[in-house]
Amino acid sequence: MTNSEQNLYQKAWLLSLFTIFYNVIEGLVSLFFGYEDETLALFGFGVDSFIEVMSGIGIAVMILRIKQNPESNKSSFEKTALKITGFAFYILSVGLLAGIVLNLINGHKPETTLWGVIVSSLSILIMIWLMYAKMKIGKKLGSDPIIADSNCTKVCVYMSVVLLLSSLIYELTGFAYADVIGTAGLIYFSLSEGKEAFEKAEGKECCCH
Template sequence: MHTQNLNKLWDIALLLAVITVFYNMLEGLVSVFFGISDETLSLFGFGLDSFIEVMSGIGIWHMIIRIKRSHNYDGPLQSNIQAKRDAFEKTALRITGISFCILTVGLILTVIYNIITNHKPETTFWGIVISLISIVTMVILMTVKIRVGRQLKSDAIIADAHCTKTCIYLSIILLVASVLYEIFKIGYIDSVGAIGIAFYAYKEGKEAMDKAKGKQCCECGDTQH
């Protein structure tokens, strides 16, 4: 790939990482605020999930910055960029894997607390609003990340895109739970779905950690071009 095109792709990847970090920080703050004020456990947990996703975004952000700096030099370093990129991505994959594991534990604890306390929120209106915004935003981010990751042949960026996919699933759960509660006043409708998401998060986290260790993992995103 031409150097100019390659640099442009890394610029796009960096921009996506920055957008992901700051969007999740904002989403986390807003969700936690309304989750506490409306006593909405699902929205509060969703906000904590957003903060956890920041960890993955920071890992990708840091990796891309280091790779871009490597491209600014000539000589022996330039010929070793691909090898160094692998090392950078292993670190980012570990961060992504750890983030998924934390996300899994957080979801399970949220479900347990939800069932034990039998707590019902005052309203889930803001859960509907926030989840709709999140779904649209994350679908766009995931689509672009996967495309850029495949063009750069970067497992770390593709893994981060799958981290974004988990955010979409969580947003759908929040949306369904919020809508059903507003209509039927049924609490804890998201518990079964949250357990399914926890399993998915664990699976993706394990896969990211295996890739960081150099193991070959089956992932559709790696084989489609």
Template sequence: MVSVVTIIYNIVEGVFSVFFGITDETLALLGFGVDSFVEVLSGIGILHMILRMKRAGINDVASRDRFERQALRITGTAFYLLAGGLIVGSALNLITGAKPETTTVGIVISVLSILTMYVLMTWKMRIGKKLKSDAIMADANCTKTCFYLSFILLASSGLYELLEIGWLDVLGSLGVTWFAFSEGREAFEKARSNELSCSCH
């Protein structure tokens, strides 16, 4: 249930973030939205793993199957592409002096995301402890990444709305870039490892 909620939330968040990121010309919000869509790919892999646990037994699934490893490789590639695109976009915005029309939507979305990710993270931790599942606990820890990323968006969007300095939005997009690159690297590391663990910080 919690995995399905996570996937649905990320899809909705992604749609709104990408739409308003393009409409309001805010690169940080656009990058945040694309990141949400990539998280959906990761969420599908987690959902597949949990369904396997239900069929085989929580303690009988100790390693990733082929589908989960492939999902991680696709997710890692998507994160790297996102990071590369944001670096190019940030450079172009700095060169041209482009800046957002407004970042109000970014503030609203980031606050909603902070609240939602906190609830999901707590929910997953409770389930993981109850079932004594390292895999579910690892997923809960990975949700912290989205939680922290939301603070990056809130900071850049809030400061821009107050000061209207263009490079603040670029700084926010570079924050998203750093998280995307880190998540991409971790996805490939997990794909190479057969253990159900998470190296998220």
């Protein structure tokens, strides 16, 4: 492996670490204010952040393995981690769906969605930067796993946009079902990520679109 390739893998490793630590902070903030403001969409976004941490750890391990042996196959540890992540996304989807049903039955509305606007706006900026940074490195290395990670970061951008739109609509108009609609959008992307995790565990090509 050339020095240039080693430097690129080191950058990919640092990006994966940043992804993990950022999602931990984002998750804690989202869970706290989602609970305090009683907004299901923001709370679900926070739970998703911690699932992304699980996935990010798997990617970090994968990058280390690729750095040592670029031609090696997925290890059993990585496959198990991906399957656990997939199940976690499915469980999150069920939990969010139950929350939607309860909110509709009780006619519950969030106190405010201001923090949803703040968190999602910051997330969009950071995830777009991460997405392009990972894609650039992945293409230079010809590394499918790193490119796949970049494509999956795109899903995080979509989820952030859904949270931003639903939070803005509620904050500006007080539309009663904005939080519910935003949560439904998170369920859609959560199911997509769950499916993607299982496909990667089976060694299929990543296609997080």
